Amino acid sequence: KAGVTQTPRYLIKTRGQQVTLSCSPISGHRSVSWYQQTPGQGLQFLFEYFSETQRNKGNFPGRFSGRQFSNSRSEMNVSTLELGDSALYLCASSSRGQSDTQYFGPGTRLTVL
């Protein structure tokens, strides 16, 4: 089975812009979670989608949003980018959710200038 794929792998934006990141889960997986990884804050949970519904959300401002499509692919959007949004954004998929094994993609490296 192919692993979790994320596009694009690298992205450079300027403050105030918005960005959309994409994630394709492992075939058959219905849960997609998003995490932000920074040197200062480590790995932090953004949100999780299961069967097109947001099931859980971390402590991030409303500028961070996401959605999941019927084929389980997911996108996350960050509006009005700030310098502090520079990070590695990781997507993880699992088959059922609820303390299930999560498989991570390679991430999208976002740099905000």
Place this chain on the structure above:
Amino acid sequence: QQQVKQSPQSLIVQKGGISIINCAYENTAFDYFPWYQQFPGKGPALLIAIRPDVSEKKEGRFTISFNKSAKQFSLHIMDSQPGDSATYFCAASSKAGANNLFFGTGTRLTVIP
């Protein structure tokens, strides 16, 4: 507030030695404790995971020890190899939190040949 505390921050071990990384948690609702390995430029990869109904789990050279009463768990890497040099993260989640993984701050392991 860090829900999962991890130590040490960095670790240097000779080839063939034992690497030990420790984690502690407070939330007694946590019921799933995975360890992830991350190489530079890659997403975290699941190494081994444990649930609180067992005190130890071994997979090859990797062993998780779990102490429910102390709310602590640790990763032991036996016969450490230079290829094990990576950053290791412990994590925890609960059924109520669905797939919200709370990560430790990471341990950078260097295995010297």
